[in-house]
Amino acid sequence: MSRMSQIDEIKNKLDIVSYIQQYAPLKRAGRTYKACCPFHSEKTPSFVVNPDKQTWRCFGACNEGGDIFSFAQKYHHWSFAEALEELSKLAGVELRQQSPIERQKEEHKQRLRGLMSAAAEYYHNQLLNGSPVSNEVLRYAKEKRGFTDETIARYQIGYAPKGWQHLHTELTNIGYTDAELRETGLISENDAGKIYDRFRHRLVIPIRDEKGRVIAFGARALDPDDQPKYLNSPQTTLFDKSHTLFGLDMAKSTISQSGVAVIVEGYMDAIQAHQAGFLNVVAQMGTALTEHQVKLLTPKYAKKIILALDSDQAGQSATRKSIDVAREVLLSDYTGRMSVDIRVLQIPDAKDPDDLIREAPDVWAELVANAMTAVQFVINTETAHLPTGVDIRQVPVFEREELAKRILPIISATENQAIRQDNLQHLATRLYIDYVQLLKWAENLRDEAIQRKTIRVLPPAPKKSNVPEGDDPPPLDVSALTPPPMSDDEMRVPIPPSDTDGTGKSEWDWQPIVLHKPEPLTPERELEANCLRMLFQAPQMYYQINRKLRSLANFDEILLKNQFAELTDDDFLANEYRALMRLFLDGLAQQEQDLHDYLEANVVPILQKTLHQLMTEDVIDRMKRKLKNRFVADLELVMQTEDHQETEQDMLRHTMWSALRLRRFRLLQELQEYKMMLTDISDDAHLLQEVRIRIRYLAKAVGAIDKGIREATQT
Ligand SMILES: [Zn+2]
Structure with missing residues (x-):
């Protein structure tokens, strides 16, 4: 069986109507089925499924359509590979076998995930087992951390008991080996070769991946003398903190619906936010945002990212770094413009989100709604130490120019032209620099960004036997392909007459094209x-x-x-x-x-x-x-x-x-x-x-x- 026909076979075995029926209540309407669109909110159904062609289409805000694969991908936020895996199971079509090495790797990971899940369960039970120590820790979790019973259950919050080998004994008893335990970072070994639990007498928070599988733990000290205050799992086969956003498994559907993701610094902040009903919050796992974390959120779920890092000095410089990372990652289109709106939320009085959300959830909601743009934040922080108004002229010109050049990249990455010019004007005034000069620099920067982007994706040149080595190929002449702007006349094409008799028929006729042909x-x-x-x-x-x-x-x-x-x-x-x-x-x-x-x-x-x-x-x-x-x-x-x-x-x-x-x-x-x-x-x-x-x-x-x-x- 060829590769192509496996995909076609899956489509043949599944019916798009009954598949979509599970997620949107379809009603028959003529030859097709209709429902309210599962991808945008609406009152009149404009989502249509066509059983003959096995396609779907939203006539409303989405203006999108496709087949069962694209529906499954869009609905579940799956990659094609994930959709292929799930739909093939559903259709009972067996995909090509993995190679023995791939299978072995996957089975190994599977086993480690089982181990982590057993550990989470163990810690959780330790918190709830009713012993005097557990009760004390439970009281701490509720009173000092402000967690409700529901939150404790939902996040499977747990307790790692005092002592050196509780977890080790528990997990080896159910069949896991020392090597496996070591690989997940749950146990350590001292110089004398003695094995001991990594987390002891700590409140334990399971860290999950996007799919909700436990991949690591964060643990907070309960004894004030214990250092560090927060101890996390080390990097392991399952866990890379730079690739992880805490709470994404819980937050992804809300983020996807609203398009807005709020990023906080720690998992305690995220849990607190979720508990207060702010379900679009995730926590980064280090000091500044990473490229992978940005990509976990966009373009899959978020169109707007709000950075709500701590308001102390470290938090502010992490914010600045995070903006730069996001900007680099999101320079996605060829003009170098940022298609995702990055904002910064600053909490007054040097509070953490955790404290603020507990004390004044309304204020948090207001801060999220009014978060400043990344550009505003950068201008404010970069110029905070300088005199204001005309006094800025005391600062030497070259220093002001240098500062301007540092701020410009973030300004020119703004997608909206009016806002971009506004920001430039603002910067020109703040630094007392000529606006036209700034504009020129900004344009140069953008050209460079486009150039960089283009160069980066160039693959090794295909071998050409007739080109002598060392000769550069001629540069592409783009101008030869860019047509002059069209006149309105040229744009005029036949337009179907809109019918007035309500039959939907018109003289306009289209050549039928056959879709999803099975022949390769x-x-x-x-x-x-x-x-x-x-x-x-x-x-x-x-x-x-x-x-x-x-x-x-x-x-x-x-x-x-x-x-x-x-x-x-x-x-x-x-x-x-x-x-x-x-x-x-x-x-x-x-x-x-x-x-x-x-x-x-x-x-x-x-x-x-x-x-x-x-x-x-x-x-x-x-x-x-x-x-x-x-x-x-x-x-x-x-x-x-x-x-x-x-x-x-x-x-x-x-x-x-x-x-x-x-x-x-x-x-x-x-x-x-x-x-x-x-x-x-x-x-x-x-x-x-x-x-x-x-x-x-x-x-x-x-x-x-x-x-x-x-x-x-x-x-
Ligand atoms: Zn729609």
Whole structure:
């Protein structure tokens, strides 16, 4: 059985209606099913499931749709690999066996997780066993820490008893070995080789991963003489504190619903916040936020991150560091702008969130709502020691300029242009520096950021036998591909007449396209493979495709946001290519590994071979062979140069052409889905109106795409 058909087999065995039924109560409406959208809040149902095509679509705020995989991924916040695993179980389709080493590793981890879970249970029971010591500790937990019974149960808070070997004895009795206990950091060994429990006479808080599995413990001293006050598990096979956000398992659904995540310093703060009903709070596990922690939150759950670190000196400098980390991580789009709103919450009177939430939860809510922007915070802290008003001129010019340059990167990372200019103006006034000068520096900085971003994703150049070694390839001429702004006339494309008789019928007719074809080598599938092949081999083109899409939107805000948004996995219909595109995007977003290393390290096993082929096969050769009989007219133009030891420009034109074709397929697919819906929703005037507007936009977009395709096939 081939790799592709395993994914198709899963889809064939599962029914999207009964699957979605579990999460949203579907009601039959004509040939389709309707429900209130499970992804946004609404009163009239605009979420439609189509049993014939096994697809879903939200006509409301989400304006998104897909198949059972995309629904499962979106609903459960799963990666493609996770969705594949879960849905294959549900469908009873066995995926390729793991290699013996992979299986061994996974089984080992599984066993360590079992150990941690047994330890959590042991500690929890020790707190509740009614002994005089336990009762005293329980009283401390309730009175001094302010934990309710419910919180103690929910977080499985526990007590590590006095003495050296309680936990060790307990866990070896149920079959865990010393080596396993040592690996989880629960026991230590002294110089004489004697084994002892790491946590003794401490209040113990289990630390869980995103899925709620215990991976470590935090432990607070109960005796004031015991040092340190807080002792955590060391780094282990299961636990890396820089990759962990405490409370995420509890907070993720609230964060996802509101789009807002609040980050506090310690787990005590987070538990206190949750207990008071602020369920969007997580705790970082060290002094400053890390790249991995930012990525646990965004883009998966949060659009806005509020840093609520302690207000002491250390907390403030951690805040500054965290802002820089977030800024670096989030410089995701090609203009270097930050798509996530970073804010800073400052607690007055040098209090910790823990204390404040207990004393005045209302004040906390107000502080969260009014948190200042990261830019405000940076300007305030960087200039706090300087004289104000015109007295700032006492500070030498070069010092003020240097300060400005330190602050500028964070200003230019702000997405909103008006806010950016506002901030620049504010900084110019504060430092008494010429605004135009500041603007110029800011622009230079942004260019550099884009440059850095582009360079970072460049893979090792593919080998070209005819290029003498040491010769640099010619630089890409982007201007050759960027069309001049279009006039309104050029944008005008046929628009479906909106019908007035309420039948939903119109003269506008679309070419039907067949989706989810099982045969592996449809032209659409081949086109998808081609586009990926080129992106994998020259990833910097991804940014150029997006720039092209933006230019085709011609400043229309709605087109920009929807039909001409960045190329994503949604542009790919075949599940395996969708998954690989997602992986590619994740690879671009991370900064730690070379893109190709990242792809190889993170690909799901059943797609390894496909990935490898896409990364190594000759782009043009394949395209020529496989596309010969299709899109002949386009192809001839694209393949102008017979000698295809092509320049990078040719390759860029190819990529652009493939990507625009893909987007065209996607838009046509949506058009067709909407058209089908028209008859089913004819009783709902509001939805009908909405769908007609969407159809008009889609038609407009297809026209613009066609123009782009023509341009990409001309030199
Ligand atoms: Zn929706």
